Amino acid sequence: MRLSKFHLATVKEVPADAEIASHRLMLRAGMLRKHAAGLYTWSPLGFKVLKKVEAVVREEMDRAGALELAMPTIQPRELWDETGRWQKFGGQLLKIKDRKEAEYCYGPTAEEVITDFARSELKSYKQLPVNFYQITPKFRDEIRPRFGVMRAREFLMKDAYSFHVDEASLGREYDNMYATYARIFTRLGLAFRAVAADTGAIGGSRSHEFQVLADSGEDAIAFSDASDYAANVELASALAPGPRAAAREAMREVPTPGKATCADVAALLGIDIRRTVKSVCVVGENGFVLALVRGDHDVNEVKLQKIPGLAEYRLANEQEIIAALGAKPGYLGPVGADRKKVRVIADREVAAMADFVVGANKADFHIAGVNWGRDLPEPDAVADIRKAIEGDLSPDGKGRLKIARGIEVGHVFALGTKYSEAMGATVLDTDGKNRPMQMGCYGIGVSRIVAAAIEQNHDDAGIVWPEPMAPWRMAVCVINPKNDAKINEAASALYGELNAAGIETCLDDRGLRPGAMFADIELIGIPHRVVVSERGLAASTFEYRGRRDAESRNLTREELFARLG
RNA sequence: CGGGGUGUAGCUCAGCCUGGUAGAGCGCUACUUUCGGGAGGUAGAAGUCGGAGGUUCGAAUCCUCUCACCCCGACCA
Numbered sequence: 001m002r003l004s005k006f007h008l009a010t011v012k013e014v015p016a017d018a019e020i021a022s023h024r025l026m027l028r029a030g031m032l033r034k035h036a037a038g039l040y041t042w043s044p045l046g047f048k049v050l051k052k053v054e055a056v057v058r059e060e061m062d063r064a065g066a067l068e069l070a071m072p073t074i075q076p077r078e079l080w081d082e083t084g085r086w087q088k089f090g091g092q093l094l095k096i097k098d099r100k101e102a103e104y105c106y107g108p109t110a111e112e113v114i115t116d117f118a119r120s121e122l123k124s125y126k127q128l129p130v131n132f133y134q135i136t137p138k139f140r141d142e143i144r145p146r147f148g149v150m151r152a153r154e155f156l157m158k159d160a161y162s163f164h165v166d167e168a169s170l171g172r173e174y175d176n177m178y179a180t181y182a183r184i185f186t187r188l189g190l191a192f193r194a195v196a197a198d199t200g201a202i203g204g205s206r207s208h209e210f211q212v213l214a215d216s217g218e219d220a221i222a223f224s225d226a227s228d229y230a231a232n233v234e235l236a237s238a239l240a241p242g243p244r245a246a247a248r249e250a251m252r253e254v255p256t257p258g259k260a261t262c263a264d265v266a267a268l269l270g271i272d273i274r275r276t277v278k279s280v281c282v283v284g285e286n287g288f289v290l291a292l293v294r295g296d297h298d299v300n301e302v303k304l305q306k307i308p309g310l311a312e313y314r315l316a317n318e319q320e321i322i323a324a325l326g327a328k329p330g331y332l333g334p335v336g337a338d339r340k341k342v343r344v345i346a347d348r349e350v351a352a353m354a355d356f357v358v359g360a361n362k363a364d365f366h367i368a369g370v371n372w373g374r375d376l377p378e379p380d381a382v383a384d385i386r387k388a389i390e391g392d393l394s395p396d397g398k399g400r401l402k403i404a405r406g407i408e409v410g411h412v413f414a415l416g417t418k419y420s421e422a423m424g425a426t427v428l429d430t431d432g433k434n435r436p437m438q439m440g441c442y443g444i445g446v447s448r449i450v451a452a453a454i455e456q457n458h459d460d461a462g463i464v465w466p467e468p469m470a471p472w473r474m475a476v477c478v479i480n481p482k483n484d485a486k487i488n489e490a491a492s493a494l495y496g497e498l499n500a501a502g503i504e505t506c507l508d509d510r511g512l513r514p515g516a517m518f519a520d521i522e523l524i525g526i527p528h529r530v531v532v533s534e535r536g537l538a539a540s541t542f543e544y545r546g547r548r549d550a551e552s553r554n555l556t557r558e559e560l561f562a563r564l565g
Numbered sequence: 566c567g568g569g570g571u572g573u574a575g576c577u578c579a580g581c582c583u584g585g586u587a588g589a590g591c592g593c594u595a596c597u598u599u600c601g602g603g604a605g606g607u608a609g610a611a612g613u614c615g616g617a618g619g620u621u622c623g624a625a626u627c628c629u630c631u632c633a634c635c636c637c638g639a640c641c642a
Contacts, residue, residue, distance in 0.1 A: 011576065011591090011592085012592085012603075013578090013590090015578040015635090016578090017634090034634095036634085037635090090640085092642095120636090140641080140642070143639085143641070144636095144640080144641090149636085151616090155642095159642095209642085315639090399606090411641095443642060479601060480600060512603090513602085513604070514600075514601040516604095519602070521602085522602095535601085
């Protein structure tokens, strides 16, 4: 591509609210143009990159044996009613009506449609296993779109759905997809980690996320420093605590005026915060619940939701708290609570504590030396309800947990029969019996990968593309093309030869001043650059510089081609 | 949905408090001098000041309503 014929639209200034590097750089490089919250046009430059990512995903999916198809982006309500997700999916589902007032949604995912397709196409175990995929726009009406295409409302996603006669077959395809994803992200040149994940709204039994590691990531992931254990913090557990120690202290009330946090109370009493207990009040389906975690821990909402009766809990408001416990937040605790009205759920760590400190349910007082069984009844339930933190013992007993941040770019789920049962997608097995197909689903956020790659690969000058997704691998820059036809010819010739050699190259023949030209080429992240000028021409060398190099070097034509291999 | 903020030229913003009929930088057009790290000069095009209503002799500016966008929170592949 000759850049004089290309729509390269770099800009110097960018809105102050573009907060993260990828969003800022995509705007500066002119890859994106926003029309409304979470809705973007990909410019020719941005689209080129998006297509590169898409191509890698497609190649690897095809290689893995999946079959590409295309489903409609607009989906009828009837299918979503069959699985109950018309209601359950919530506000993220964009609902629309046609002229006849019939209801549809813009597809945020396609389990319903593919299952509808599968139940009419697949009748026999002999047609299985099969894995269908598509790479199409999806729409989720995000509560808060942000960070450019990182969390857009319309985005490009590869979604794949596999069908199996039994769980063993599903397990094999799950492993196949897991390996395929690892290959895709490796090929794209990204530093990533596969982590065990919560199955969330999609449902299912087994699930892994593929996280691109980046400090700006919205997800926290926990991994062991001594084993391959890795999980989203939503799911990550610490090793279960040992048995409870014996009580040694007497229970006593202590004044703690104005000390409403565990950290303040611990400091006042001169004790380790790990001897305090934090009380969190929520309201579940069956009423008021007091959830207890150690003072230095936080409640994990996802884990708490898994407790029976708390699937749709919310935080209690102050009136409800005062009605249930008789005190305001900051001085709450389980001691003396009316257990008919208040269900006490203790984190495993809390259940294993002795001689601990809790709020007294009385303003400005706490109770120290508290012990389960002696001073209050045992918890109504004990479960792992806390967030794992850095330094926790890994649940496999090997090493300690570290916490890193990541950007979720892929997710694999073993769905089981959740959708096939709801929608009656069955096949005849070898015994001639109808049985619901086992399903897996496998998503990759194609547009998000572009942003994630920039988060991981940029510097002060701009984007530093991994080669597989760069819009061009090489840029040939011409200095003062107007002054000297020979320079122009030499540059054109080199440009033609590089492309002929399979090295995708752009020619910067826009006639810009060198400074502006170099700044643009660096901003848009081209991995390799050659400058053609009077100087080099005289010496029969080309001035080469890699995007990450500090300085240029003069190479002969042979050296240059050898380097790009 | 709760709290906060912003809408003025293609872009980034100033002007608003204290009302007098709109500015800067970048970009764009023409000419010119430049020409190896975002050049300089000259001339120029370009804005119903998000929308509606109100107050006023007069509204970008004050008031009311409304729409859009952004931030924090709750929520989320």
